Amino acid sequence: EDQVTQSPEALRLQEGESSSLNCSYTVSGLRGLFWYRQDPGKGPEFLFTLYSAGEEKEKERLKATLTKKESFLHITAPKPEDSATYLCAVQASGNEKLTFGTGTRLTIIP
């Protein structure tokens, strides 16, 4: 059974204080690992897909990295508008379904 564990559950940072969110996973052959952002009252919004260990993707202040067992979402010099819940999901080989973690709720304090 595919499993995704995200940590921490919640993180409060001062504006400009860089940090990382963790996503640990077990999957029977990884096809892809996905990061989403979810704002309150809205559906998840796609950020990145990572396919193989060593791969990195960047978007503005966010950088996602992938190893064989975990992924990190690094946030550099965050701003209040980066406050959201960040979700990680995995897709197993031969499968279109995604298995999601429970998310990290990120709050950036001005």
Add this chain to the structure above:
Amino acid sequence: NAGVTQTPKFQVLKTGQSMTLQCAQDMNHNSMYWYRQDPGMGLRLIYYSASEGTTDKGEVPNGYNVSRLNKREFSLRLESAAPSQTSVYFCASSGDRARLGYTFGSGTRLTVV
């Protein structure tokens, strides 16, 4: 704007009532999904449809039925609502074996009293 549209946005039901949640996408995606999201439990798959005319159970299908009406539309029906079905429901769609993940709708917040 291209995307996934869900209706209604909010609904309150009494225990035992039935209702259908509607979902439509205009991205020509083959696959569509229904998830529920509960605090501390993340997104859990209820049903999915890999193509028009096919549906399969996900992780938590009990108490629900689905219909893939055509390529665009995928509906979720609660035949006899229970308080345990109070949740936020999200519809999503994907194309090309979900290489670019899913596109989600904005959700339906359902309360069963």
